Amino acid sequence: MKLLNHTTKYFAILLIVLISIWAVIFYFAMLDEVYDSLDDGLENQKELIIRAVNDNPYLLQDTEFGVNNYTIKNTQLGAHTNFKDSYRDTIMYMQNEDEYEPIRMLESTFKQGDSYYKIKLITSMVEEDDQIENLFKYLVGLYLLLILSIVVLNNLVMKKVWKPFYMLIDRLKGFRIEKDDPITSVPTTIDEFNLLNQSVERLTEKSRDSYVAQKEFIENAAHELQTPLAIAINKLELLLEKNDLSGIQSQEVGSVLDNLTRLTRLNKSLLLLSKIDNKQYLEEETIDFNELIKNVTTDFSDFATHKNMRLNVVANANIRYTMNTDLAIIMMTNLIKNAIIHGQAGKEIDIVIDEGKISLKNFGIATVLDTNSLFKRFKKTSANSRSTGLGLAISKAITDKYHLILEYSFTEKHNFTLIFPPHR
Numbered sequence: 001m002k003l004l005n006h007t008t009k010y011f012a013i014l015l016i017v018l019i020s021i022w023a024v025i026f027y028f029a030m031l032d033e034v035y036d037s038l039d040d041g042l043e044n045q046k047e048l049i050i051r052a053v054n055d056n057p058y059l060l061q062d063t064e065f066g067v068n069n070y071t072i073k074n075t076q077l078g079a080h081t082n083f084k085d086s087y088r089d090t091i092m093y094m095q096n097e098d099e100y101e102p103i104r105m106l107e108s109t110f111k112q113g114d115s116y117y118k119i120k121l122i123t124s125m126v127e128e129d130d131q132i133e134n135l136f137k138y139l140v141g142l143y144l145l146l147i148l149s150i151v152v153l154n155n156l157v158m159k160k161v162w163k164p165f166y167m168l169i170d171r172l173k174g175f176r177i178e179k180d181d182p183i184t185s186v187p188t189t190i191d192e193f194n195l196l197n198q199s200v201e202r203l204t205e206k207s208r209d210s211y212v213a214q215k216e217f218i219e220n221a222a223h224e225l226q227t228p229l230a231i232a233i234n235k236l237e238l239l240l241e242k243n244d245l246s247g248i249q250s251q252e253v254g255s256v257l258d259n260l261t262r263l264t265r266l267n268k269s270l271l272l273l274s275k276i277d278n279k280q281y282l283e284e285e286t287i288d289f290n291e292l293i294k295n296v297t298t299d300f301s302d303f304a305t306h307k308n309m310r311l312n313v314v315a316n317a318n319i320r321y322t323m324n325t326d327l328a329i330i331m332m333t334n335l336i337k338n339a340i341i342h343g344q345a346g347k348e349i350d351i352v353i354d355e356g357k358i359s360l361k362n363f364g365i366a367t368v369l370d371t372n373s374l375f376k377r378f379k380k381t382s383a384n385s386r387s388t389g390l391g392l393a394i395s396k397a398i399t400d401k402y403h404l405i406l407e408y409s410f411t412e413k414h415n416f417t418l419i420f421p422p423h424r
């Protein structure tokens with residue numbers, strides 16, 4: 001949910017609470033005013049009737065409610081009785097409505113001559129249910145109007161106020177630490193946004209500097225290691241070619257040469273992993289994996305033949321995916337090479353291309369591999385001294401970079417499945 005909509009949601013909830021509380025208070029305040037007004041009117045009408053009775057005693061004969069909306073009846077109350085005016089709500093049948101309607105009634109007493117009389121006056125009042133219904137309608141209309149005003153305010157005014165923030169968010173979405181494209185903020189008159197922009201600029205600049213320093217260090221270290229390794233290997237090879245070493249000495253030199261060669265491969269693999277982690281492979285294009293697998297299996301055909309294996313490619317679909325070409329080749333090369341190295345001699349290796357996935361199946365050791373450490377660096381699945389333990393880790397790093405899924409399962413065969421997400 002966007003920030004503005006999130007704010008609107010809380011405004012809406014707050015308004016419901018406030019308007020509900022306000023409606024209750026307003027309702028009782030309005031009733032109090034209505035009753036006060038009606039009571040004042042009845043009091044005034046009572047005084048007028050008492051004056052009229054003094055001038056026209058015939059009015060004392062109005063003992064039933066009629067046209068005048070009052071009754072006067074003789075009462076036994078004397079001067080010693082302390083009778084107070086009383087107001088109360090009641091109902092009366094209304095001819096025009098053909099139903100009972102609420103009324104307000106005043107009961108009082110007065111003295112005429114030597115006799116005491118009780119007077120009752122009535123006046124019509126607003127029906128409470130109609131009043132509540134009308135109040136509810138107006139409150140709903142007010143609530144909707146306020147919400148509409150807030151939405152309009154958010155879209156017209158608040159969007160303009162928050163524009164620098166959203167522009168910064170867009171820049172952060174497109175920011176890539178591996179690209180030389182620093183974040184530049186838009187000047188704004190809001191202090192908090194200026195502070196946020198300055199903080200983000202400093203943070204991204206520092207991250208970019210650290211990335212560049214790390215990248216240069218890794219490349220320089222790999223280069224500085226590669227050069228003496230190459231020199232050492234060349235000198236040892238020359239030493240072996242002179243043929244003036246004993247058999248044991250030749251074996252010792254050969255062992256050192258193997259370790260140096262393994263160290264060279266390890267250095268190259270670590271450099272490759274560092275480049276993948278640092279996102280240095282920027283160029284991308286759509287790769288035809290059917291064609292790529294065909295080329296890689298052709299390259300490994302002699303190796304497979306040497307191990308008395310056959311690479312069996314079954315294409316049930318065509319897979320095209322956008323990624324770096326070099327990394328795609330490295331990924332498939334490592335997976336196919338891994339299947340050949342750890343496969344049983346004389347067995348087939350099945351490479352099945354289905355819709356959205358590629359499966360590599362081979363016979364190997366008859367037990368399931370540890371999936372918790374299978375794709376970790378320097379974890380070997382065999383005792384091969386020439387293995388660096390980085391082949392599957394490199395493939396996993398590549399799949400993670402391009403949002404692919406690399407899974408392992410075991411039935412009769414070891415099965416590595418490469419799953420491609422749709423629409424890329």
